[in-house]
Amino acid sequence: MSVYADVIRYRELFSSLFRRDLRAKYRGSVLGLAWTLLHPLVLMGVYLLVFSLLWRVTEIGSDDYWLFLLSALPAWVFFATALQGSTRSLLENANLIRKVRFPRQLVPLSIVGTNLVSFAVMLGVVICLSLIVLPEARSTVWLAIPLGALFACIVAGVALALASLNALYRDVEHLVAALLLPWFFLTPVLYSLDQLPGVDDYPAAEFALHWLNFLTPPIEAMRASLFFGDAPSAADTVYTVVAAIVALALGAFVFSRSDDRIAVEV
Amino acid sequence: MAPGEIRVEGVARRFRIHARETRTLKDLFVQRGRAGAEDIWALHDVSLEVARGEAVGLIGRNGSGKTTLLRLIAGIIKPTTGRVRADGRIGSLLELGAGFHPDFTGRENVFLNGAIQGLRRAEIRDRFDEIVAFAELEHAIDRSVRTYSSGMTMRLGFAIAAFLDADVLLLDEVFAVGDEAFQRKCFGRIFAFKQAGGTIVFVSHDAAAVERLCERSVFLERGRVAFDGPTREAVARYRRALADEIDPAERGAGLREWGSGEATIASAALLGSEGEDRLQFLSGEPFAVRIGIDAPDGVPPLRLQLELRDDAGTLVAGEAVDLRAIGWAAQGGEQVVHYELGSLPLADGRFHLRLGLTDESGEHLYHWLDDALVFIVYPGDGERGMVRFAGTWRVEEKTAKR
Numbered sequence: 021m022s023v024y025a026d027v028i029r030y031r032e033l034f035s036s037l038f039r040r041d042l043r044a045k046y047r048g049s050v051l052g053l054a055w056t057l058l059h060p061l062v063l064m065g066v067y068l069l070v071f072s073l074l075w076r077v078t079e080i081g082s083d084d085y086w087l088f089l090l091s092a093l094p095a096w097v098f099f100a101t102a103l104q105g106s107t108r109s110l111l112e113n114a115n116l117i118r119k120v121r122f123p124r125q126l127v128p129l130s131i132v133g134t135n136l137v138s139f140a141v142m143l144g145v146v147i148c149l150s151l152i153v154l155p156e157a158r159s160t161v162w163l164a165i166p167l168g169a170l171f172a173c174i175v176a177g178v179a180l181a182l183a184s185l186n187a188l189y190r191d192v193e194h195l196v197a198a199l200l201l202p203w204f205f206l207t208p209v210l211y212s213l214d215q216l217p218g219v220d221d222y223p224a225a226e227f228a229l230h231w232l233n234f235l236t237p238p239i240e241a242m243r244a245s246l247f248f249g250d251a252p253s254a255a256d257t258v259y260t261v262v263a264a265i266v267a268l269a270l271g272a273f274v275f276s277r278s279d280d281r282i283a284v285e286v
Numbered sequence: 287m288a289p290g291e292i293r294v295e296g297v298a299r300r301f302r303i304h305a306r307e308t309r310t311l312k313d314l315f316v317q318r319g320r321a322g323a324e325d326i327w328a329l330h331d332v333s334l335e336v337a338r339g340e341a342v343g344l345i346g347r348n349g350s351g352k353t354t355l356l357r358l359i360a361g362i363i364k365p366t367t368g369r370v371r372a373d374g375r376i377g378s379l380l381e382l383g384a385g386f387h388p389d390f391t392g393r394e395n396v397f398l399n400g401a402i403q404g405l406r407r408a409e410i411r412d413r414f415d416e417i418v419a420f421a422e423l424e425h426a427i428d429r430s431v432r433t434y435s436s437g438m439t440m441r442l443g444f445a446i447a448a449f450l451d452a453d454v455l456l457l458d459e460v461f462a463v464g465d466e467a468f469q470r471k472c473f474g475r476i477f478a479f480k481q482a483g484g485t486i487v488f489v490s491h492d493a494a495a496v497e498r499l500c501e502r503s504v505f506l507e508r509g510r511v512a513f514d515g516p517t518r519e520a521v522a523r524y525r526r527a528l529a530d531e532i533d534p535a536e537r538g539a540g541l542r543e544w545g546s547g548e549a550t551i552a553s554a555a556l557l558g559s560e561g562e563d564r565l566q567f568l569s570g571e572p573f574a575v576r577i578g579i580d581a582p583d584g585v586p587p588l589r590l591q592l593e594l595r596d597d598a599g600t601l602v603a604g605e606a607v608d609l610r611a612i613g614w615a616a617q618g619g620e621q622v623v624h625y626e627l628g629s630l631p632l633a634d635g636r637f638h639l640r641l642g643l644t645d646e647s648g649e650h651l652y653h654w655l656d657d658a659l660v661f662i663v664y665p666g667d668g669e670r671g672m673v674r675f676a677g678t679w680r681v682e683e684k685t686a687k688r
Contacts, residue, residue, distance in 0.1 A: 032401055032406050032407055033401045033402060033404075036397060036398050036401035036402070036407075037398075037401075037402075040387060040390070040394075040398055043390075044387060044389060044390070113385070115381070115384050115385060116384055116385035116402065117362075118362065118380075118381075118384075119362070119378065119380040119381045119384035119385070120360075120362070120378055120380070120384060120385060120402055120403060121360050121361040121362050121376065121378065122402050122403075122404070280363055280364045283357075283362050283363045284301060284363060
């Protein structure tokens, strides 16, 4: 656990790296840091436009498909962008890692941190929209915040593991890039698992989509609280907590095992 | 352990070298990651203790493990076996400006790099003006580092590390670049650090730089400590090892001797003060050349030529002697001639001695040996350059004034 405790111990370094990553992303652009907020808002605006005005999806049994979508989209966007950014991060800082001693796990974790900012903004907006549009969700909407925090732990653990592995095996980043699109369709973002017409015929497929894809339970849980106004199911909640712990432990394990080789092979 | 101490105990470090530069997942699954990999031991059983305030040089050829040892002490990599302990804040100048972000201004990079080296923001803020002044970048500190010249980047990198307030400073060939004035300034800063009780480990190919900074040096050969002691001795061993390795190659590259062969130079050796064979000399030591000449009966009187050149081939000194004039008896067989100097007038460097044998007119060449001997001269105290002047200094007496 000292892998993560170092974030607190070296918080000044972490905040320096965090600020660097945040600013480097939008360096030279006129709006600069404002893009951190604008980018997720523009993205959400597009979905809003397409799915509330142009393409009215009714399969979910509600007119507010756009909000249904937005209740899961921030988590997915966070997962995908944080993973892509952090997987390459150790290689991109190779000259630093080879020459200076510092807790190297801060490099991918800082990338996760910058993406967490966008996630928080998007989640905040969705919570506001939900409060306005869906009075029945008013009491459960807040549960999305602890769920989001647990989700961030999952992303951090997976990102740290993949960043470490990519330092040793360069095709991890290509694997990640190639897997993200199919993964998107296998995760209930555009649809809800129980409303899929096909799942009645293939219960095994539904089981696999729900429990083998570790993104499904946290996303379903967040959607339950943000959109359906239900408390998340116990199974989804427990799964999310366990997944967060396992992901963090896995990230710490993979990183500690490869830490020494990272400095040699990046 | 007190801050500033370094203890390296029985350390070995293995690197796994792969046939290809980078590995892919396929290697892992198909070949279990083993095939095509080769283990290289960069260090074997290295033990070393550095006390607080000591300056230790690490010398050795490329691939002798110097940089690996430095990275181990810095904590960037871990030993395969053994233990490395270094206490206190360690400043590593393994590469100046490592980790600068080109899109950020000098100011932002100072804060970022300082944080990576372990400084808190408040500490950096306190030192910021000093750092910028030392780097002489007052005019450019708010420009992005992308616009800096490599010299400016280096200066900033050095300045940050120099103002770290470290207990231990690890230096790796950092003086190889930069203009001379700034190099002097860096050296001055490092000297001040040493005077203040800081520990230094310094890696360099430049023996003169090591001698200036370190009393003690470790000579590494193929990953082992070949010598650990006074720098002068360590440098001598290093140079001897270099000469040993270069000479056979040069000899093998062509004999570099020619002539008609009626008379030949049969042997040549350099002798030290005790008459022993030597290839290393201290500046100002007694020095002698012993030359065996094989000339059968009936060869006309001989003239022996001697040329001294430096590594670049510049003629440093040349002399010739008619052997008759020094008492050469015209009889068959080998005779030995000595050329003696009470005090070697060379200061520092590697020198090549060429020998030639001609008739007295110098027109007919019997035998010529390029690089008959290669030897090394180490400077004494305060000597620089190629030649030793050995002049004397005096103060003119004051003329009494009324």
